[in-house]
Every structure is written in C-alpha cells, then in structure tokens.
Amino acid sequence: MSTVxxxxxxxxxxxxHPVLDEVNLQVNSGDVVGITGPNGxxxxxxxxxxxxxxxxxxxxxxxxxxxxxxxxxRFRLGYISQNARFFNKSFPATSREVVASGRVPARxxxxxxxxxxxxxxxxxxxxxxxxxxxxxxxxxxxxxxQQKILLARALAAKPQLxxxxxxxxxxxxxxxxxxxxILSELNSEKxxxxxxxxxxxxxxxPLLTKQVCLxxxxxxxxxxxxxxxxxxxxxxxxxxxxx
Amino acid sequence: MDIFAYAxxxxxxxxxxxxxxxxxxVGLFITLRRLSLVADALSHLCLSGVAAALxxxxxxxxxxxxxxxxxxxxxxxxxxxxxxxxxxxIAVILSxxxxxxxxxxxLAGGFNANFMGYLFGSLMVLNSxxxxxxxxxxxxxxxxxxxxxxxxxxxxxxxEAAQVSGVPVKALxxxxxxxxxxxxxxxxxxxxVLLVSSLMILPVTASLRLAVSFRSALLLSVLFSELSxxxxxxxxxxxxxxxxxxxxLTSIAILITVLLVNKKGxxxx
Numbered sequence: 001m002s003t004v005x006x007x008x009x010x011x012x013x014x015x016x017h018p019v020l021d022e023v024n025l026q027v028n029s030g031d032v033v034g035i036t037g038p039n040g041x042x043x044x045x046x047x048x049x050x051x052x053x054x055x056x057x058x059x060x061x062x063x064x065x066x067x068x069x070x071x072x073x074r075f076r077l078g079y080i081s082q083n084a085r086f087f088n089k090s091f092p093a094t095s096r097e098v099v100a101s102g103r104v105p106a107r108x109x110x111x112x113x114x115x116x117x118x119x120x121x122x123x124x125x126x127x128x129x130x131x132x133x134x135x136x137x138x139x140x141x142x143x144x145x146q147q148k149i150l151l152a153r154a155l156a157a158k159p160q161l162x163x164x165x166x167x168x169x170x171x172x173x174x175x176x177x178x179x180x181x182i183l184s185e186l187n188s189e190k191x192x193x194x195x196x197x198x199x200x201x202x203x204x205x206p207l208l209t210k211q212v213c214l215x216x217x218x219x220x221x222x223x224x225x226x227x228x229x230x231x232x233x234x235x236x237x238x239x240x241x242x243x
Numbered sequence: 244m245d246i247f248a249y250a251x252x253x254x255x256x257x258x259x260x261x262x263x264x265x266x267x268x269v270g271l272f273i274t275l276r277r278l279s280l281v282a283d284a285l286s287h288l289c290l291s292g293v294a295a296a297l298x299x300x301x302x303x304x305x306x307x308x309x310x311x312x313x314x315x316x317x318x319x320x321x322x323x324x325x326x327x328x329x330x331x332x333i334a335v336i337l338s339x340x341x342x343x344x345x346x347x348x349x350l351a352g353g354f355n356a357n358f359m360g361y362l363f364g365s366l367m368v369l370n371s372x373x374x375x376x377x378x379x380x381x382x383x384x385x386x387x388x389x390x391x392x393x394x395x396x397x398x399x400x401x402x403e404a405a406q407v408s409g410v411p412v413k414a415l416x417x418x419x420x421x422x423x424x425x426x427x428x429x430x431x432x433x434x435x436v437l438l439v440s441s442l443m444i445l446p447v448t449a450s451l452r453l454a455v456s457f458r459s460a461l462l463l464s465v466l467f468s469e470l471s472x473x474x475x476x477x478x479x480x481x482x483x484x485x486x487x488x489x490x491x492l493t494s495i496a497i498l499i500t501v502l503l504v505n506k507k508g509x510x511x512x
Contacts, residue, residue, distance in 0.1 A: 087400060092451060
C-alpha cells in the first residue's frame, strides 16, 4: 500500500497565530480519511498545505512522494473547495463545459481538448448520474446537482486522490446520501483515495477508514468497523482534550 | 455614392471586422470576471497615450498600446495588493489616465481635431499603416485567446480550482490584462477612446440574455458586435454621423431589441 499524502512535524502560522503545531499524518492509497474539528482548527489550512497552496514554516508535506509545493502531476489530484458552490450563478456555461474544464490538468496547458477528452467528460457525468443534464446551464441547477457537477469536474482528470472541503454544505439529507453513495463507489470500485473535511463527519462515518480530529494539534481516531460516527467523534473529542 | 469606393472606408471595414470580433471576445471574459470597468480605466489611459503621442510626434496607436499595457500591469499589481478592494485599482488607473492626458494636452497647447478624432472615433484618421498595425495586433490577440481558451474559461469560472489544477493563474491574469489593453488601443480609432469599452460590454450584455452555453454566449457576442460595427459604419457614412457614437447607439438598439424579444432572460434569475 503506497503512501499518498504525508505530513511530517508540520508547523504553520498565520502571523503570530499558530494554526498547526507538530502535525503528522499519513494517508495511504485507498484510504477514506475524514478530518473534523471546530471552526478555526486548521482543517482548510491542512488541505491547502497538501494542495501546495501554502508552505509550512516547519516540517514537510509530501504528496505522491513529492514535495507539495513542487508537485507537478496535478491530474492525479481532484479538489472541491468549500467556496466552489458559490460560483456566479449567471455564468453562461453548460454542465458539460464546466466538467470539460476538469480535463485541463490531464491534457496540459495550450493543448486543445480532443474527442477522447469529451468521452472522459461524459463518463464523469455518468458516474455522478448527470449525463442526461449535460447540456443544461449549470447556474439553473439545484445545489445538489451543482455539487455533482463540481464532483464530475474533479473526476474528469481521473484523479487518484480526491480532496473535498465541506462537500455536503448546503445539501439536504437526500443530497448528502446520494453524494456519499457516489463517493463510496469511487473508493471501492475505482480505488480513489478520499480526504473529506467536515464539521461533522458523523454521517459520513461508515465510509471512513481513518478519522482525524484537528484543533491545532492532531489526534487520530482509527476507525473500527463497529464504531458509529457518534462514538468516533466523542472519542476524538476526548483525545483532543488530553493533547 | 458607393461606400467601398473610398480607401478609408475599406480600411474602416477591415479594422471593424477585427475589432468587432476582438472586443466582445475579451469583453465576455471581463464581464464574467466582474471587471467591466477595467476597460473604462484602460481606455482613459489610452487617452493619455494618444495625448503623449501627439506631443512627442510618435504613432498614437503604438504609444497608446504601451500606455495601456503599462497601466494594465500596474492595475493587476494593485488588484493583488488590495485583494478585497479590487475596484480601487480601477479608480487609480482611471483618474491617473485622465490626469496624464490633461497634462500632456496642456503641454501640447490644447485639444485639436486629431485628438477629438481619437476621443469619439473618426474614419478620417484611419490610414493603411494604421489598418495593418490594428489588424496585426488584433489577429495576434485573437490567436492568443484561442490558444488559452480552456485555461481562460477555467480561471474565469473557478480561479481556485484552476490554480490547484496547475493553471498558471497569476501569469494568465497578467497576460489577459495586456490583451485587454491592446484590444482597447486597437479599437479606439474606430469607436473612440471614450466609447471603446461599450463595444466590449454591450454585445456581451445582449448575448447573456440569450445564451444557452458559454460557446453560444461567445458567438452571439461576436454576432451582435459585428452587426453593430457594420450597421454603424453604413449609417455614419450615409448620414454623415460620427462612427463611434453611431456604432454604440446601434449596439444599444440591438440590446433593447433583445430585451424586448426575450423578457424572461437568463441573467439575474
């Protein structure tokens, strides 16, 4: 089992306010990792470090064995930020056009998309069950459908690691369950490693192979098959209180 | 009276076709990035470029291009420095452009007919040399947009995702600002410095009402723009009206028609 993400003794601070302190984390291929914690705990910061958008003041962040800042094989990585759903709703684009932009890292800069790229785009739309709405304007869709389109865009690059920041924010119960079903299939059938950041991973808990609680320090709550999300969250909170 | 019997009208139509494609293509990206006023700020800087050229005796389009590109780069720096107040950069460049133009015109001894031609557009100031420069810069700019089309689309729709995907977002932003500046500089002879931003925004405004995809928004913008330029040039020639104002008024007429035809528009839904 190869290591996909590795954080070694990572320290990060915004000005004089330390957000992450001596954080160590290892994510292996095929893992489904849930990162939870209160507001300001550093959940989004840890993702930005992994994505190479921020550089740690101390420690190392590796992705697929390479330093995250120097990582070039971006097509191996899918990302949906917590702000992605706030796109301009009047933007004149079909879902197929939006998903096709996800092929940019796979095809490369300056290279035009080809027929085979659009085949992958249609496969990604099919995976999230939105192929029949490929020519609909994305701004006119419901929140759940838009989230699926953003997921399809991330999948269009055929990533080995998919990182999602608050993926269920703004979704109703059925929307959340549908999203978890798709993520579960991606992990079990295509072997995609998943990292999910959420305030509350209780609902997604059955999917997780590893749950991480974060509040500046980091605490692992290795998921057992018998654990419910609630038990897992409580265990994490207790462990954090001891850190 | 045959409109194409005159060399300056032939030049005007050739330039009009290039400008009619370039302005709405750049304008669509600017509008969707919510930076419509950028074109206004850069056009005012072009004004100072024209004033400097008339004072120094250099070529107005080339000098205005240099001023606009310099201003565009400065605006991008200011936009990054004041990330939460992006409109500040527009205000600084706009007022700076007008102030520079006023100083240069003062040094040159005031306004003259040539300067007024640049302000509101004049077909009489178009010669073959201008035509080749404008067409050349315009075609290069269009080629660059074609080359970076998918990256520009991705960055415009979701800048953060594009950056994570490895798109050089900052370099693309700077490059696009340069393209915008060049577009304004090459279009100013047809519609005038004060109206050039309208040709970038009005056709896009009409197209957004009807578009069913990004591609259709792009094609409709170009169609409306070309229609405005062609009709505007014909009307201005036969009724002896200023071309810039006529083209823009034609564009406004198209927008009003679209609004009347499509009352349940998509924008602002």
